């Protein structure tokens with residue numbers, strides 16, 4: 001399974017969350033707070049909202065709660 005992350009192909013495994021795909025690719029921070037602090041996977045259970053990404057044009061998706069699907073287009077830093 002391949003997803004596009006900010007225009008770059010990233011390989012994942014079936015059943016992984018998008019956060020899992022990002023972490024497996026070595027991407028551990030993909031957005032920032034208003035103060036510029038890096039954010040990515042934190043709670044992993046859908047509570048903290050630190051892992052937000054835009055997926056297939058849908059903003060504010062929690063990467064830890066979305067199953068990755070082949071062809072997903074993920075944009076970081078927007079949400």
Ligand code: FES
Nearest residue numbers: 042044046049064
């Ligand atoms: S890591 Fe906390 S909501 Fe996704």
